[in-house]
Amino acid sequence: MxxxxxxxxxxxxxxxxxxxxxxxxxxxxxxxxxxxxxxxxxxxxxxxxxxxxxxxxxxxxxxxxxxxxxxGNVMPHNHFICKSCGKLIDLDMDSIDYIQKVAGKNFDGHIEGHSTLFYGTCGDCTNKS
Amino acid sequence: MxxxxxxxxxxxxxxxxxxxxxxxxxxxxxxxxxxxxxxxxxxxxxxxxxxxxxxxxxxxxxxxxxxxxxxGNVMPHNHFICKSCGKLIDLDMDSIDYIQKVAGKNFDGHIEGHSTLFYGTCGDCTNKS
DNA sequence: ACTGATATTAGTAACAATTACTATTATCGA
DNA sequence: TCGATAATAGTAATTGTTACTAATATCAGT
Missing domain, CATH: 1.10.10.10 (Winged helix-like DNA-binding domain superfamily/Winged helix DNA-binding domain)
Structure with a gap:
């Protein structure tokens, strides 16, 4: 195949x-x-x-x-997108993978993964204003 | 305006x-x-x-x-999408909003929110197979 | 190295989701 | 009731992405 x-x-x-x-x-x-x-x-x-x-x-x-x-980075990590300039960047943060356990508590299906996108104002844009 | x-x-x-x-x-x-x-x-x-x-x-x-x-529900809540049937549903789960604190730890910008999408196999599709 | 099978490509056309445009209609304050 | 303008229907245009096809590149077996 x-x-x-x-x-x-x-x-x-x-x-x-x-x-x-x-x-x-x-x-x-x-x-x-x-x-x-x-x-x-x-x-x-x-x-x-x-x-x-x-x-x-x-x-x-x-x-x-x-x-x-x-x-290009396939290691699990989370992203942040700036509402002001639109930039998409990596977040250097502790793992939050345990949220899958929280999500699976009252759920009859099977949770295999999650993708989290944080948003707000990035450092550069915060300094500019 | x-x-x-x-x-x-x-x-x-x-x-x-x-x-x-x-x-x-x-x-x-x-x-x-x-x-x-x-x-x-x-x-x-x-x-x-x-x-x-x-x-x-x-x-x-x-x-x-x-x-x-x-x-139509603007109360903060999380979603799950089934990789098998494509269905998008609400998750009835405890708040995970504290992940924003985790994300903000080593970050110089300002995090205002997040959207998390869980994925996997839903209950219906799990039962079918 | 040569050959044949087939995965991959460039180029282009098609597609799906969404947005923009325009003349007409609906809303609403005076 | 009138006038200003927000909203609409209908349609065209745009954007991001996928599909198609004939030509090319890869590669296992000779």
Whole structure:
């Protein structure tokens, strides 16, 4: 069933994400990979981002701000989005995974995971005002 | 600056959401309001859902499953989405708002809120398999 | 190295969710 | 009842994403 074949484009996308800590969108990935592979197609970027995410090699982050974001860091961690400048950043915080136990208490289904997005005003925007 | 005027369509949308506990999408709202106002436009539904959400009278829930969902219950609570059937439901669970304190510990910005989405397999789907 | 099977690609078209535009209609204070 | 303007229906446009297709790249078996 569909043995994976190497592709330099896919490798390049993965490497690019590993160097970025700002959770770029597919479009930003596209513009950057284009510097190395000038005629890569946007469809290829989307397909590989989806594939890598489903393989667990990158993480997709949906914030509701329009486009999905992608994160090269697959270690469990939480995100913060600034309501003022729209920036999406990692939070360096203690694990809150025990909220899954809290959630499962009165629940008849099975909770496998959670994604938490914190929002507010980031440090930069707080200082500006 | 844009004094709000009454509209029966907007009122109808708000009332409809108050009767539903399954977090319908804009399209589902549209199809249902159409039974009362047969020629309401989809644009009107979107505009009013956005307006009501920004007024804090309803809640917008982005899950990443395609369309945004809308919730007539503005009391803080958490949601669960089933990876098997796609159903989005409320969780009856203790407050986990203290995770905001945990998140703010090493953070120089200001955290105003959070939205947590739990996922896994719902009770119905667990029983089926 | 060569070959064949097939995964991947570039390029483009299609799609779904949402927003913008515009002429008409509804609301509401004076 | 009138006038200002918010809201609407209907439609067009936009945005983010996925699907399609012919050509290309990968790679296991020779």
């Amino acid at each position: 569909a043995a994976l074949k190497y592709s330099r484009q896919r490798e390049s996308i993965k490497e690019f994400l590993a160097t970025r800590y700002d959770h770029p969108t597919a479009d930003v990935v596209y513009e950057n990979i284009r510097k190395v592979y000038p005629n890569i197609s946007l469809g290829t970027v989307y397909r590989n981002l989806g594939l890598l995410a489903s393989l667990g090699e990158i993480q997709k982050v949906t914030t509701g701000d329009g486009a999905d974001h992608f994160d | 844009a004094a709000l005027k009454y509209s029966r369509q907007r009122e109808s949308i708000k009332e409809f959401l108050a009767t539903r506990y399954d977090h319908p999408t804009a399209d589902v709202v549209y199809e249902n309001i159409r039974k009362v106002y047969p020629n309401i436009s989809l644009g009107t539904v979107y505009r009013n859902l956005g307006l009501l959400a920004s007024l804090g009278e309803i809640q917008k829930v982005t899950t990443g499953d395609g369309a945004d969902h809308f919730d």
